Amino acid sequence: MSSHLALLHFILYFVCSLPSTRGRQVEDTSDQHQITWGRPNSNMAYFADTTLVNITAVVGQQTRLPCRVHNLDKRDVSWIRQRDLHILTVGILTYTSDDRFQVYHPENSDEWHLEINPVTFRDSGIYECQVSTSPKIFLPVRLSVEAVQQAKIQGPKEIYIQNGSTIKLTCIVSTHSENSGTVIWYRDTTELDYDSPRGGVSVEIEKTPSKTTSKLFLTRAVKGDSGNYTCAPEFAEAAFVLVHVVNGPSGLPISGEESAAVHTAGCSTVRSEVQVLVIVLLVLMLSQTTR
Template sequence: MCQRLKWFGHYMRKTETNNTRAAIEWQPTGKRSRGRPRKRWMDGIRKDLETLEVTNWEDRVSWIRHRDIHILTVGAYTYTSDQRFQAIHHRSHSDQWTLHIKWAQKRDAGIYECQVSTQPVRSIFVTLNVVDDKPQLSDSEDGLLDMMIRDGDFTKVPSASISGGPDIHVNEGSTINLTCVVKFSPEPPAYIFWYHYDEVISYDSVRGGVSVVTEKGDVTVSYLLIQDAVQADSGKYSCNPSNADVSSVVVHVLNGESPAAMQTGSAGLSNSSITILCVMILSWTFTRTDDQLR
C-alpha cells in the first residue's frame, strides 16, 4: 500500500515501511543530539532516492546563485561568462557534484543552491562567507605588491583601481576625468558601473555632460568624464566592475582654493628659480676668485 508523504514542502509517493518515513516521523526524547543523522537513516534515504529510478544525473544537478537567481552550472556545463565558476563531478563518487569558485571575492558571499531535477525537486542550500585576509598595505607598499604579483609570488586576482586617488582636486568649471583600471582578470568585465556616492551615474541625466568610455582587453580601462564641474559634483566616486571589488576616490571641486595637491607646478618653478640663483652666485664667486689670483 502506498500513501503520500510531505517532504520539505513537496509530496512524493513512498511505501509505509521505509526508512525515510521513519526518519521524518521519529520524535526524539530528551536532549537533542547534534551532528550528522545516523548512518542507517542516511543509507535508507539514499536507497529511497534510488527507487526513484533517476538517470542522466549530468542533466539534473544544478548550482544556482540566489543573489541574482542565476543558474551557474547544469551537470558539467557552466552557464556563466565568469570563468571562475566550474562544476566538478567526482567520477569515483557518482553522487558528488562540487561547485568550484576560483579567486573568491567578497561579492561571492551569499546563498547557493544545489538542485536535483527529480519529481519532486530536491535542493540543498549552502551559505558562503568570504573572509578578506589580505594585508592592508600603504601607498608605498602598493607598488611592491604589484611587482610581487607580476613575479608570480601571489595568486593573480582581478582588481580595480582609480588613478590619482584617494583624493582628487579639480577646479570648478573644468572637466572631471576619472580612470578606472581593471587588472589580472581572466576575461574583460561584462560591465563597469560608476557611482556617485551610492547612486549609479546616469549618462543621460538632465545635468548633461557626462560620458563613459571603456576599452576592454587584458587590462580594461574605463574613463568617466564630467564636464563643467560644479560644487554638487564633489564627493565619493566608485568604479564597480562585474568581476572585481569596487574602488573609490573622493573628488573635491574647488572654487578658487589652492590645495597643496594642486601647487606642485608652482613649487617646481620656485625650486628651479632658487637653483638658477645658486648657480649664478657660484659662477660669480669663482669669477671673482679667478680675477683676484691674476
C-alpha cells in the first residue's frame, strides 16, 4: 500500500512540475505579433519593424499598411486579411475581386505596402504581411477606420457685418491620426488671394494634436466682400457661412475700429429694421390725423 502511495506522489509531482500548456499557448499567441527571423548582415529575410503596427485611416480616403522586408531574395510577400483568412495579394499581383486593394512596391525597393483606396468602415481589422520563408514569417498590422473629419465655422450660418468693420471668421477642424492638411478659404467659387490689390486679407493658423484652427481676417469690409465664405481643409469636409456687408446708421459706413461686427443670424436684423420702419410710419400717420 505504501508503495502505491509513493508512486502516486511521484506521478503528481511529475505532472505538477510540467510547464503549463495553457500558459504556453497564450504566451505563443501574444508572441506571434513579434515573430521574425534573420538579422542584418545575414541571408535570412526579416522585417524592418517587428512590432505590431497600428494604422488609423479616415473613411473614404486612401491608406497604406506598411511592410518592409530585407533580404527577400526570390521569396514572395503576401497580404492576408485575418478576419476571413482571405489572400489579398501575392507579390505585385492582386488575388481579390475588390479592386480597392493593391500592393505599393517601387521597383528594387524593400517596400511591400498594402494600399486600400478608398477605405470603408468594414476594412477595420488585422492584416498580415507574410513572407514565404521556412518557417514562414509574418507581421500583423491593425487598421482602425474613423469617420470623416469635418470643418466647422464658429457662429451662425449667416452673419451681418457693418460696412468698414473687420470680417473675422474662425474655422476649426478636429483631426484624427492625419493632419487636416492645407486649409483654403474661398469667397463663392474664388480662392482668396492674400496678396491681392485689395489688401487687408490675412489668415492665422494654429495647430494642436487634436485640432487645426484657421482664422480669416478681412479689414475695412465693403459691399463687394459679401458672399458665401468656405473653409476647405485638404483632408476634411468643408464648412461655409454666408456673409452680408451692410451699411451703418443713416446709410453711412462705420470705420472698422469704431464698431464691432454685427453677428446676427438669419433675418433678425432685417426684421428689426422693418419693425422700426413700421413704428415710424405709424407715428407719422398719427401726427397727420391730429393736425
